[in-house]
Amino acid sequence: MALLVATVGCQTEKPAVEAGGPAAQQAPVSPRDALIARAKSFELDTPYVPPPGDPLEHHASGFAKVMCSAVFITGLNPAVAAENVGYFTAPYAERAKFNTPVIDRAAKAVHVTIPNGATLTAKYLGSQGCVTLPAIPTRC
């Protein structure tokens, strides 16, 4: 929940296994590879099933949500927020697939339209912050 004690930047990767001696025949294992190998050892033997729905709609919904909070809670300029805020929820590369978010200041809502025409909306609801709403289907 909180990010209080501090954050730490990326670590420089060093080989976890040093070359030399009997182990010299083996290729060094980077900390990253060691981490992934350990994680794989805990994986369940089940097929990956992605979340239901259109991934692009999920990304658009996340983008609307991030923009809504940035504009209506934090008070950021929309252009600054779109460029700098909330990559975890709305990856930067995905944002390029959408039109510029529509900021409705009267309704305190943000709308993001995806190429197939569906519009994803996040609405500011006061003390609950911004909440994502179901997609509005394409109009024909």
Place this chain on the structure above:
Amino acid sequence: MLINYLVRLGVEKRGEEYLSFPQRALFDKIGVRTMVIETDPFGNFLTQGYEFMSGRDWARLGNLYLQDGVWNGERMLPEGYAKFVSTLAPAWEEDKRPVYGGFFWIKVG
């Protein structure tokens, strides 16, 4: 998300109002007035991010931990909890990534 929902079940089982629970149970007591914890469309707190409050209010929360969970003589957090959250978690130690404790990113060195 599962933990959030369990908290909701626990709060509502006691007949208390869920959405105002954090403000009543903690923030009012430490003088935090601006915290917004966002929810999903079903009204469940998200809490893995999506919290907003003023810098001064974040500092109040930080002070609570600096004071080992005690505020004006009243224990707000269980004894030892502040130490728990700031202690490197075993799995991250195992992965040689000494950056995360109990729900808290921690500073190394």
